[in-house]
Amino acid sequence: MLISNNSGPQFSPYGDEERPGTTDPVAADGAWPAPRARGPLDARLTLPGSKSLTNRELVLSALADDPSLLRRPLHSRDSALMIEALRALGVVIEEVPGEGLYGPDLRITPPAELAGSASIDCGLAGTVMRFLPPVAALALGPVAFDGDEAARRRPMRTTIDSLRALGIDVNDDGRGTLPFSLWGAGAVRGGEVEIDASASSQFVSGLLLAAPRFTEGLTLRHTGEHLPSMPHIEMTVAALAARGVEVASPDEGVWVVAPGPIAAAEIDIEPDLSNAAPFLIAALVAGGTVAIEGWPRATTQVGDDLARILPRFGATVRRDGEALVVDGGAGLLGGAALPGLELDLSTGGELAPALVALAALAEGPSRVTGIRHLRGHETDRLSALADDLNGVGGAVTELDDGLALEPASLTGGPWRAYEDHRMATAGAIVGLAVDGIEVDDIASTAKTLPQFAELWRGMLATSAAPAERAGQQPG
Numbered sequence: 001m002l003i004s005n006n007s008g009p010q011f012s013p014y015g016d017e018e019r020p021g022t023t024d025p026v027a028a029d030g031a032w033p034a035p036r037a038r039g040p041l042d043a044r045l046t047l048p049g050s051k052s053l054t055n056r057e058l059v060l061s062a063l064a065d066d067p068s069l070l071r072r073p074l075h076s077r078d079s080a081l082m083i084e085a086l087r088a089l090g091v092v093i094e095e096v097p098g099e100g101l102y103g104p105d106l107r108i109t110p111p112a113e114l115a116g117s118a119s120i121d122c123g124l125a126g127t128v129m130r131f132l133p134p135v136a137a138l139a140l141g142p143v144a145f146d147g148d149e150a151a152r153r154r155p156m157r158t159t160i161d162s163l164r165a166l167g168i169d170v171n172d173d174g175r176g177t178l179p180f181s182l183w184g185a186g187a188v189r190g191g192e193v194e195i196d197a198s199a200s201s202q203f204v205s206g207l208l209l210a211a212p213r214f215t216e217g218l219t220l221r222h223t224g225e226h227l228p229s230m231p232h233i234e235m236t237v238a239a240l241a242a243r244g245v246e247v248a249s250p251d252e253g254v255w256v257v258a259p260g261p262i263a264a265a266e267i268d269i270e271p272d273l274s275n276a277a278p279f280l281i282a283a284l285v286a287g288g289t290v291a292i293e294g295w296p297r298a299t300t301q302v303g304d305d306l307a308r309i310l311p312r313f314g315a316t317v318r319r320d321g322e323a324l325v326v327d328g329g330a331g332l333l334g335g336a337a338l339p340g341l342e343l344d345l346s347t348g349g350e351l352a353p354a355l356v357a358l359a360a361l362a363e364g365p366s367r368v369t370g371i372r373h374l375r376g377h378e379t380d381r382l383s384a385l386a387d388d389l390n391g392v393g394g395a396v397t398e399l400d401d402g403l404a405l406e407p408a409s410l411t412g413g414p415w416r417a418y419e420d421h422r423m424a425t426a427g428a429i430v431g432l433a434v435d436g437i438e439v440d441d442i443a444s445t446a447k448t449l450p451q452f453a454e455l456w457r458g459m460l461a462t463s464a465a466p467a468e469r470a471g472q473q474p475g
C-alpha cells in the first residue's frame with residue numbers, strides 16, 4: 001500500500017495559537033493515544049523533503065548570484081521559519097507548481113543587497129538560529145533574533161562569539177542564548193576564526209554557508225574537544241562545492257572557504273532520512289516490512305546510517321528499486337529477538353531518540369553514547385528520554401554523554417514531548433508495543449514532519465487483517 005498525503009495544511013511559523021495540529025484524533029486534554037501495532041506491516045511510504053537539505057539550500061539560494069529552484073522541498077515549521085526570515089532580509093521566495101506530494105516547489109531570487117532592520121523569529125529551529133546570523137551580518141542595519149521560550153535555552157554563545165571575532169557588533173545579555181541582535185555593516189571581511197563547536201555542528205555550518213560572501217573568505221578552526229554530527233558538516237561542504245564554491249578541509253576540524261560567487265542551482269531535495277527512523281523501526285517492533293520510496297543511492301544525510309544500524313537490532317535491509325526496505329521478520333511482537341546494543345551516536349545524534357525508544361523495548365541492556373550535545377537540542381533529550389521512559393516503567397540512567405538502559409517491562413502512561421518532534425515520535429515507537437502511551441503534543445511533529453500522525457496511522461493500517469485490507473487501494 002502506498003501511503004502519502006498531499007492535502008496537509010500550510011504552515012505558518014508564527015505562534016503556538018496558529019500552529020497547525022494534526023488531523024489525527026486526540027483526547028479532550030489534547031493527548032494523542034499512540035496506536036498499538038496489530039500485526040506485521042506491509043507499508044510503502046513517501047516522505048517529505050529533508051529539513052537539513054531544504055534549509056541549507058534556502059540559505060545558499062538567498063546568497064547566490066541568480067534565482068534558484070528547489071524541487072520537492074520540505075514544507076514544515078522549520079522551513080517556514082527559514083523562508084519568513086529570508087524574506088525579512090529581502091529575499092524573494094515564491095511557491096511554484098512542482099511534482100512533490102507534499103507541497104509546491106520554491107523559487108528563490110536573491111536581492112541585490114540583503115536588507116537590515118529585520119526581526120527574525122527562529123521558532124525552535126537550530127538551523128535558523130545558527131545559519132542566519134552570519135547571513136544577517138552581510139546586511140546593512142540591525143537584525144534582531146529571538147525564538148520560542150524553549151529556544152532561549154539552546155546554546156548560542158559560539159555563534160555570538162564568532163560574530164564578534166569577525167568584527168560584528170552584537171548586542172546580547174551575556175547568557176549566550178537568544179535573544180540577541182547584531183548590526184550588519186553590509187559586508188564582512190572574514191579571515192581566520194577559532195570556535196568551540198562541541199555543543200553543535202550547526203555553529204560550523206552556519207559560518208561556512210555565508211563564508212564565500214566574506215571579502216576574504218574564511219579559515220575556520222574548531223578548538224573544542226568534541227565535534228558532533230560530522231555528517232551534517234560534510235553536507236554543508238558538499239552543498240557549497242555543488243554550487244561552485246572552493247571549500248576544503250585541510251585538517252581535522254579546519255575548513256577553508258575561498259571568497260567567490262555562489263552559483264544559482266536547480267536542486268532536488270532528498271526525502272528526510274532521519275524522519276524515516278520511526279517508520280523503519282516500526283518494522284522491527286511490529287514485524288513485516290516498511291519501504292521508504294526515493295531513498296538516495298548516495299547521500300550526506302546521516303539517516304542513511306539506519307541501513308547499517310537496524311541490522312544490528314535484527315532487521316534485514318535491502319533495496320527495491322529506488323526504495324529502501326526494512327524487514328523486521330516476525331518483529332518483537334511476533335516473538336523475534338530484539339537485542340540490546342552499544343551505540344555511539346556522536347555522528348548521528350538526530351537518530352538517538354528513535355533508537356533509544358527501540359532499545360527500551362529490547363530484551364538486553366543498551367548503552368547509547370557520544371550524545372552529550374543532545375542536552376542542547378529542542379529539549380535536554382537525555383533527561384527527557386530518561387524521564388519519559390522511567391515514567392512508564394523503564395530502567396534508564398542518564399550518563400554524562402548518553403543513556404544506559406536495562407530491560408524492563410513497560411506500562412502505559414503519559415509521554416511528554418517537551419515540544420520536541422523527536423520526543424513525540426519516540427513515544428509513538430514505544431506505543432506500538434505498549435498499551436496506553438499518551439503523547440501530550442503530537443503536533444510538535446510539525447517542526448519537520450507535519451504529516452507524521454497520518455502517515456503513522458496509514459502505515460499501521462497495512463497490518464489489518466487480509467479481508468480488511470482487500471478493500472483498500474493497492475500501492
Ligand SMILES: O=C(O)C1=C[C@@H](OP(=O)(O)O)[C@@H](O)[C@H](O)C1
Binds near residue numbers: 052127199373
Ligand atoms: O545542520 C543541520 O542541519 C543539523 C545538525 C545537527 O545539529 P547538532 O550538531 O546540533 O546535533 C542535527 O542534530 C540537526 O537536527 C540538524
Ligand SMILES: C=C(OP(=O)(O)O)C(=O)O
Binds near residue numbers: 124127377378448
Ligand atoms: C536537533 C534537531 O533540530 P535543530 O535543527 O532544531 O537543531 C533535530 O531535528 O533533531
